Amino acid sequence: MLKEVLKINILNWIEEEFKPQFCTSEEFIYDDMESQSGYSLPIIYKTFDGTKKSHWVDRGHLYDFLYSTKGKGKKLLDFGPGDGWPSLIIAPYVREVIGLDSSHSRVETCIENAKRLGINNAKFKYYSAGDKIPFDDNTFDGIMAASAIEQTPDPKKILKELFRVLKSGGQLRISYESLNEYKKGKEKGIWIAELKNEKCRMILFNRNINKEFVIQYGITLATSKQELENVLSKKYDGISYENITVEFLDKIKNQIIDVNKLRTTHPSGKTYVKWLEEMGFKKVIPSYSGGLAAANLYEHYKDDKKIKEVESVDKLIRPTVKIVSHLEAPIEKNPPITAIK
Ligand SMILES: C[S@@+](CC[C@H](N)C(=O)[O-])C[C@H]1O[C@@H](n2cnc3c(N)ncnc32)[C@H](O)[C@@H]1O
Incomplete structure (x- = not known):
């Protein structure tokens, strides 16, 4: 006291x-910030290291975003990409990804990272916070927002804007910091x-x-x-x-x-669901996190010397993430949320 x-x-x-x-x-x-992630991101800054749990978790999140947005071969928006995450790791799987950020510095970092990694289908764009999102209605097949909506001046307004630029039938996947x-x-x-x-x-x-x-x-x-x-x-x-x-x-x-x-x-999971439903999303589903699934798989397989390369780790975690990222989770646990337009 x-x-x-x-x-x-x-x-x-x-x-x-x-x-x-x-x-x-x-x-x-x-x-x-020079790097928003402290230069810690696998693939973007560090060579993938299968002995590290955090590197497995990163792959889990990647496939979560890919499956939840149905993004394979499609055009995605990454809202608030920071150092280019997840845009730069999802880029090999999609037709095009655009990262939109209200920080000039972050956009410059994303562009530099894309160039250094030789990624041509990830583009990054600046817009001024509070402005309308600079895209036409129904532009994107899917949208990802990783720990970014709660950083904006008006999260509810941003969600409305994301609804507007998402195509009908498209899916928005949000991960957020819950208090x-x-x-x-x-x-x-x-x-x-x-x-x-x-x-x-x-x-x-x-x-x-x-x-x-x-x-x-x-x-x-x-x-x-x-x-x-x-x-x-x-x-x-x-x-x-x-x-x-x-x-x-x-x-x-x-x-x-x-x-x-x-x-x-910082909207709680319950608040997100309420707002997204009010906005007109047809279905709003809080579901288990691919990152969490990958963390659990790591615990089971960490001593398996054959599963250390990114290809073998991916092969192992993909089917699990495909299932759990569609499996409804209790909202009290603050799971990521998929909203379908
Ligand atoms: C916590 S970081 C998350 C970065 C990245 N998505 C990740 O998970 O590593 C939040 C990001 O949102 C961006 N941001 C903050 N306000 C924003 C706004 N109004 N519009 C777009 N991006 C914004 C920040 O510049 C930053 O890049």
């Missing part, structure tokens, strides 16, 4: 001290993001789970992520929200370049 009071105070203190202004998510973080996983004491949190030019941003999260929104405070520092982590680990006993005190912020004050804030809406 005491800690809680102190933490409310730290956010109040930041408000009072720096008078941060609200900005969009691309201004808050996406424009300033449910932060229940029981994880409502407040910290993340340190590495930025371009040896800078970092310390982000403090204040999540309102019931009201489905998050306020983030971003404190930009003229120091690298590594240096800040070292200071927090050595002098302040680790990187935790509780360690960000007035005393600590005061100590690093001369390193602070600016402070801003972001408010994002």
